[in-house]
Amino acid sequence: MTDQSCIVAGAPGTQTGLVPLEDALLTMMWESHNRTLDAVLDRYGPANITAEAQNLGLRQTEMYFGCPQPGCPQAPWADNISTLLDIARLFEEVESGNFLGPVAAFAFRDNMIQLDASGLS
Numbered sequence: 001m002t003d004q005s006c007i008v009a010g011a012p013g014t015q016t017g018l019v020p021l022e023d024a025l026l027t028m029m030w031e032s033h034n035r036t037l038d039a040v041l042d043r044y045g046p047a048n049i050t051a052e053a054q055n056l057g058l059r060q061t062e063m064y065f066g067c068p069q070p071g072c073p074q075a076p077w078a079d080n081i082s083t084l085l086d087i088a089r090l091f092e093e094v095e096s097g098n099f100l101g102p103v104a105a106f107a108f109r110d111n112m113i114q115l116d117a118s119g120l121s
Helices: 021-031 034-044 046-055 084-096 102-114
Strands: none
Touching: 021 034, 021 102, 034 046, 084 102
8 A cells, every 4th residue: 555645636536625724724733644734735835834934933934845746856845844942932822822813722722732642631
């Protein structure tokens, strides 16, 4: 069986536009799912997401597609970067209510801070 984590949009067995962004974010937080990440990056653009993160003060965070892209011989997906300082700021700002609204902050907290692999806090 081959690794199916990087399937090109439009490939057999794939469908686009079926999952609300809120659900996609949960999948990316919990599973670190390349296909979902790439769908979000494809929709909003890695440069736009990087710029937004840096505008929020996550100055050393850069996002790239998680799977190989047509016509791109390099491996930029290996260059997704952030620092512990940026990650700490992200968690602090979510907790303070500055980055996300209450529903999104709860989802972030529930998936990134409180749950373990068994689903228990």
